[in-house]
Amino acid sequence: MKAPVDYLLHLADNALVLGQRNAEWCGHGPVLEEDLALANNSLDLIGQARLLYQHAASLINADPAEALRFAHLQGARQNGLITEDTLAYFRDTAEFRCHTLMELPHHGPLVGYAVSERDYAVTIARNFLVSALMVLVWDRLQTSKDAQLAAIAAKSLKEVRYHLRHASDWLVRFGDGNEESHRRAQAALDHLLPYCEAFWQPSPAEQAAAADGSGVDTATLRDHWNALVNDTLTEATLSRHDQPHAGYVAQGHVGVHSEHLGFLLAEMQSLARAHPTAIW
Amino acid sequence: MNNATPALKEWPLWEVFVRSKQGLEHKHCGSLHASDARHALQMARDVYTRRQEGVSIWVVPSTAITASEPDSKDSFFDPAADKVYRHPTFYEIPDKVGHM
Numbered sequence: 001m002k003a004p005v006d007y008l009l010h011l012a013d014n015a016l017v018l019g020q021r022n023a024e025w026c027g028h029g030p031v032l033e034e035d036l037a038l039a040n041n042s043l044d045l046i047g048q049a050r051l052l053y054q055h056a057a058s059l060i061n062a063d064p065a066e067a068l069r070f071a072h073l074q075g076a077r078q079n080g081l082i083t084e085d086t087l088a089y090f091r092d093t094a095e096f097r098c099h100t101l102m103e104l105p106h107h108g109p110l111v112g113y114a115v116s117e118r119d120y121a122v123t124i125a126r127n128f129l130v131s132a133l134m135v136l137v138w139d140r141l142q143t144s145k146d147a148q149l150a151a152i153a154a155k156s157l158k159e160v161r162y163h164l165r166h167a168s169d170w171l172v173r174f175g176d177g178n179e180e181s182h183r184r185a186q187a188a189l190d191h192l193l194p195y196c197e198a199f200w201q202p203s204p205a206e207q208a209a210a211a212d213g214s215g216v217d218t219a220t221l222r223d224h225w226n227a228l229v230n231d232t233l234t235e236a237t238l239s240r241h242d243q244p245h246a247g248y249v250a251q252g253h254v255g256v257h258s259e260h261l262g263f264l265l266a267e268m269q270s271l272a273r274a275h276p277t278a279i280w
Numbered sequence: 281m282n283n284a285t286p287a288l289k290e291w292p293l294w295e296v297f298v299r300s301k302q303g304l305e306h307k308h309c310g311s312l313h314a315s316d317a318r319h320a321l322q323m324a325r326d327v328y329t330r331r332q333e334g335v336s337i338w339v340v341p342s343t344a345i346t347a348s349e350p351d352s353k354d355s356f357f358d359p360a361a362d363k364v365y366r367h368p369t370f371y372e373i374p375d376k377v378g379h380m
Contacts, residue, residue: 033312033323040326162325169322173315 003146003214005056005066006097006205009087010253012052013098016088017261018130019045020268022123024106030120037166041127044159051152053084075276089272093262097205100252101126101195103261108191121181124170125188129196131164132228136221145213168232175236186238193242198250199225206253293342294320296327298334306338314339 029035141153209215
């Protein structure tokens, strides 16, 4: 029993894109210790993405119909076969299946791109909201009918539990800190929370995985996620203004992304595309 | 890292001790700035155990440590220099004793 390829890509893209975003703090962290913490977080996420891409690549290579579907990807193949790098570095924006939340820059809406304008509150709020989901997802995926995905889940769960602890700790410090830290943490939540609505509107790939027992139906995690999030927000003296959700639901997980993903991929993929045969 | 300066001024210094494996002692491995003990522990995890260096961490406020002064080095340590008989080198240590 194997998980659907597009479901594995959804999980992998979430991890890779958030890992790439968090890596932007490398060398620019607010203090040295946080610089390292975010680099650790990124390496955990990119490690998860690698395992998932490797699994997806082997499934694609073993199935002629899937191989045909990905035949247009020619970069980083080995002996004609798709590799993890083919999937990470040679797919285009519309082929990525990450949630829109993962690709947003580290600042509120309608703010510039400069490094100096990055807001750590946005970074922490996003890591908190995503980690709260992923501790639940990986926990459930430990019993996936896809044994390899279950093994990846067991490893990832330990990592993401620490990510949640780290982000929750900072969110409480920000929310319950001074006037400015509270205001910025609240603004970050108000900006990011509506993107979480997409968690509860599964893509066809997520639905297929949930139906065959290899994936998890995220709708069943919603109450638990709300409880996790609300507990920490209460401790942080922060509030939620996202319920009931009104308006557009982000569609990144079905391939309709914000304008930010293209820039992120351009930076992340440029080396592999400029030097397709480069190796470490 | 200019914007780091205010935090480092406000946050006290902590000494970090890491035990590399069960049965061995905690060893001093460095220091860091953090706002409180929980924060210091978390930062120590990210700074000092990212390459699997440890199974346990202690953090201690640097102000809680009383250190000998460099000026008293002569009176503190030099008198021990010619007391070779204080080393347990005149005994046979059985192999079973292990770490000594």
